[in-house]
Amino acid sequence: QILYLKPPWTLANLLKCYKKHWMAVFGYVVPRSLLSTIECLSEHLYADKPLDSSTVHILLQESKKLLHAFSCRSDYNGVLLQAYAEVTKLCETFREVRAALSEQDLSEDIMVLSENAACEKMEATLPNLQSTEEKVPQPSFHVAQENRHQEIWSVLEGVWNTMNLYSIELFQKLDPSAVTMAAKASFEEAFLGLQKLLAAVKDIREGIGR
Numbered sequence: 001q002i003l004y005l006k007p008p009w010t011l012a013n014l015l016k017c018y019k020k021h022w023m024a025v026f027g028y029v030v031p032r033s034l035l036s037t038i039e040c041l042s043e044h045l046y047a048d049k050p051l052d053s054s055t056v057h058i059l060l061q062e063s064k065k066l067l068h069a070f071s072c073r074s075d076y077n078g079v080l081l082q083a084y085a086e087v088t089k090l091c092e093t094f095r096e097v098r099a100a101l102s103e104q105d106l107s108e109d110i111m112v113l114s115e116n117a118a119c120e121k122m123e124a125t126l127p128n129l130q131s132t133e134e135k136v137p138q139p140s141f142h143v144a145q146e147n148r149h150q151e152i153w154s155v156l157e158g159v160w161n162t163m164n165l166y167s168i169e170l171f172q173k174l175d176p177s178a179v180t181m182a183a184k185a186s187f188e189e190a191f192l193g194l195q196k197l198l199a200a201v202k203d204i205r206e207g208i209g210r
Helices: 011-020 032-045 053-071 079-131 141-174 187-209
Strands: none
Touching (some): 011 032, 032 053, 032 187, 053 079, 141 187
């Protein structure tokens, strides 16, 4: 009799009911801080603009958090456990797709960098070739490949060193005692850390906006 919206419910209806009855009902069942999760899901799932990958990652994590909180109260005849398993499977699939896309983007960037380097070398040597009649012997394929690998590695090493410097400065300002200069993270750990940082920064920006 007092429900904000009567069944049958859509997901949008449920999220509205959650927000309407949160303090009086749901806040006594699960932690009240999860209201931010409800607001996050409601805000992004029914927005007119398309979702980017970072937002999708946040929505999946928030959904798992909500399902886990309610499953601590009851398994609701196994429905919540099944829903949690499906969302977890979605998270894994999403992680695999993002990893594949990241590898593809990296390989494309490397190709562009090597092509640009080759063009710059050609432009630098072209005047010399035009000004002299002597024929310069062409480098062998093996030497060219080795130089290309060195150029690619040099670019990646520069990016890696820059990331390390910025990370050290950032964490020293946040917590100087947390920085250990001896330990170095792997490329994979750095990538995962950056993804988490992007998601966290976006969440903070949205919170400030609200």
